[in-house]
Amino acid sequence: MQNNSVIDCPSCATRVNAPVIGAVHDPDSESAVVLLRCPSCNNPLLGLTQLYQTENNDWRYDHSERLWPAPSTVELNVSIPESARRDIKDAQKCISHSIYSAAVVLCGRALERLSKEKAPGSRTLADGLTELKNQNIIDERLFQWANALRKERNLGAHATDEEVTKENSQDVLSFTIAIFEYVYTLSEKYEEFIARKTVKK
Ligand SMILES: [Zn+2]
Known part of the structure; x- marks a missing residue:
């Protein structure tokens, strides 16, 4: 299994391909919470990702949605137009x-x-x-x-x-x-x- 996932690094303000340091897989779905280390600034990042299978039947991590530090988008109240x-x-x-x-x-x-x-x-x-x-x-x-x-x-x-x-x-x-x-x-x-x-x- 290839141990990388793409995530937005807030300190580098760019998208990075980061190595997966640890992962907790959901036994009931293909999702996983992954701890990543930014290859550029070395800061830790926590992401939510999905697993998918390649044509060669290898399992890979998809792009991660950042959970920590502060997610990339703030949920805005629906009362706002x-x-x-x-x-x-x-x-x-x-x-x-x-x-x-x-x-x-x-x-x-x-x-x-x-x-x-x-x-x-x-x-x-x-x-x-x-x-x-x-x-x-x-x-x-x-x-x-x-x-x-x-x-x-x-x-x-x-x-x-x-x-x-x-x-x-x-x-x-x-x-x-x-x-x-x-x-x-x-x-x-x-x-x-x-x-x-x-x-x-
Ligand atoms: Zn970084």
Whole structure:
């Protein structure tokens, strides 16, 4: 059996073919949890993979989906509109493949969707965020965070020659997820909570 599996290494920000150090096979299926060592940075990686048989009847490990460190994609709450969830997931994929400028563009698109839905009159993303704050849809901290990112030209920067770094794209992604969870998930949970309280009275 060939003891390698392909996995995304977060420290190298690339896909690596890593040796399998240990594996726990599921007796009821062809799946296995594998401990891998990145051949480039030597960091440990834990993945979920499938076994498959080659034409020569050899068993191989398929590509691993990373379980640790933090999986490559965060599960986003279904209360977030599907189109925005898709943009955010694609942005996460771009970062794991070191395409940082595309990740920032995708986050910008998701934020524009948010602004269009929640602050329909605004012409720019900056106006939209101000409007969201004025309507108390986002709080002061999120607004300050958005402004800090805008000042660093990470948010809403169009066609610049400046290179987007890994750190910058991760900052923009963290902010994008935070604002969507605040606007959609948190307020929805709060309203459900209040509705339950009202029923009980
Ligand atoms: Zn690595």
